[in-house]
Amino acid sequence: MTYFRFKILRKTGRVSSGVIQLPYDNVLSAMSHLERGNDTIIFVKKLHPFLAALLSFFVYGFQGNSIKRSELAEFFNNVSVMLKAGIPLLVALKDAGEGLNKGRFSTILSGLIIDVESGATLSEALAKHPRIFQGTVVHLITIGEETGTLDRMLLNCSLHLKKIDEIIRNTKQAMIYPSIVLTLITGGMLFWFYSVVPKILTLFDEMEVELPPLTKAILWVSEYVQEYIFTLLAVSFISILLIYIGNHSSITMRKFFQQTLIRMPVFKTIIIASNLAFITEYFSLLLNAGIDVVRSVKILSESVSNEIYREKMLLIGARLASGYTIAESFTIRELFPAFVLRMIKVGEQSGSLPEQLEYIADDYRTRLSTVVETIGKLIEPVVLVIAGGMFAVILAGLFLPIYDLVSQVGTQ
Numbered sequence: 001m002t003y004f005r006f007k008i009l010r011k012t013g014r015v016s017s018g019v020i021q022l023p024y025d026n027v028l029s030a031m032s033h034l035e036r037g038n039d040t041i042i043f044v045k046k047l048h049p050f051l052a053a054l055l056s057f058f059v060y061g062f063q064g065n066s067i068k069r070s071e072l073a074e075f076f077n078n079v080s081v082m083l084k085a086g087i088p089l090l091v092a093l094k095d096a097g098e099g100l101n102k103g104r105f106s107t108i109l110s111g112l113i114i115d116v117e118s119g120a121t122l123s124e125a126l127a128k129h130p131r132i133f134q135g136t137v138v139h140l141i142t143i144g145e146e147t148g149t150l151d152r153m154l155l156n157c158s159l160h161l162k163k164i165d166e167i168i169r170n171t172k173q174a175m176i177y178p179s180i181v182l183t184l185i186t187g188g189m190l191f192w193f194y195s196v197v198p199k200i201l202t203l204f205d206e207m208e209v210e211l212p213p214l215t216k217a218i219l220w221v222s223e224y225v226q227e228y229i230f231t232l233l234a235v236s237f238i239s240i241l242l243i244y245i246g247n248h249s250s251i252t253m254r255k256f257f258q259q260t261l262i263r264m265p266v267f268k269t270i271i272i273a274s275n276l277a278f279i280t281e282y283f284s285l286l287l288n289a290g291i292d293v294v295r296s297v298k299i300l301s302e303s304v305s306n307e308i309y310r311e312k313m314l315l316i317g318a319r320l321a322s323g324y325t326i327a328e329s330f331t332i333r334e335l336f337p338a339f340v341l342r343m344i345k346v347g348e349q350s351g352s353l354p355e356q357l358e359y360i361a362d363d364y365r366t367r368l369s370t371v372v373e374t375i376g377k378l379i380e381p382v383v384l385v386i387a388g389g390m391f392a393v394i395l396a397g398l399f400l401p402i403y404d405l406v407s408q409v410g411t412q
Helices: 026-037 049-063 067-085 089-096 104-117 122-128 135-147 150-206 214-250 251-262 264-288 293-303 307-321 338-350 353-412
Strands: 002-009 014-023 040-046
Touching: 002 104, 014 026, 014 040, 026 040, 049 293, 067 089, 067 104, 067 150, 089 104, 122 135, 135 150, 135 264, 135 293, 150 214, 150 264, 150 353, 214 251, 214 353, 251 264, 264 293, 264 307, 264 353, 293 307, 338 353
Parallel strands: none
Antiparallel strands: 002 014, 002 040
């Protein structure tokens, strides 16, 4: 999508000017688009890249730069219903977009409509926006166009996106809760060492009480936190920022983080359940649409976001191309449990692989939902033990001098 500055003489005799975003890279195509209303072009120029980036920031920075899967699911469902009712595709696209997010989605939708009006198929128009419309969706719509079942494939896309949205939403919810708990515990400890502990220890200094080793250790930690609190906060912020940037820009860093998380007990369960639900859901959908196994695995390797599973899917694709059966190709036990392998083998032998994969996807979606529901109950006792233990040590260190002082007074 490119921004163009324009000035037009309308057929009413009025001159109008402004900036428009169009799915073209050249000025001639933009002029052809603007002349459709029998208006006369005075000039059309590409907006300078810096100004285009600035405008894009102001437009999408406040309206939201991302498009929710739930919005896409609703859009595809609306188009499917209208196509099934016999409404032409262009009319369906225009009507289906009404009522949805008027931010970036409206701009993307305008581009889709322009492309379809220019003679492109819907799948070709969607393929121009790979970050919005995944390869799976484009392939399904392509098959729908080729077989005359576009309405059914659009409905499948809608249902698929809803399921994937549920998987990702549950995964995020399960991952965020432990992170929030850890952050709150750390913040509470820093507050105690920075604000509360020094005030109590000041009393001990004024009373010239001899401090036991535990209290001295707490005093050292407190002094360290007071002296380097801003350094600690800055290092923490920069570390989180670097992790975020590395996770989004470097495959090596992303793989390292994912390998670290998958070795941790709670996170391992969440990651395996979400990725298996994601992969089997996609795989079942692609096979049901008539896409062959090798091509389906290739699409899966491009769609899965976890680098560890992406590598395994590429390996599975290579093994399939070498003549291995589907069950043999998936025999990677550290990532695909015996239950999954057995179900794939049964499905391959009985010719019901899509159904077996759908069953696996439903099972792992249920497991993920169960994890989300119970993760709070699992973490609460751990939090109580860890937080309680930390504060017990601090309180013990603070009360030991008082106990010694009381003992000395009693002796005298």
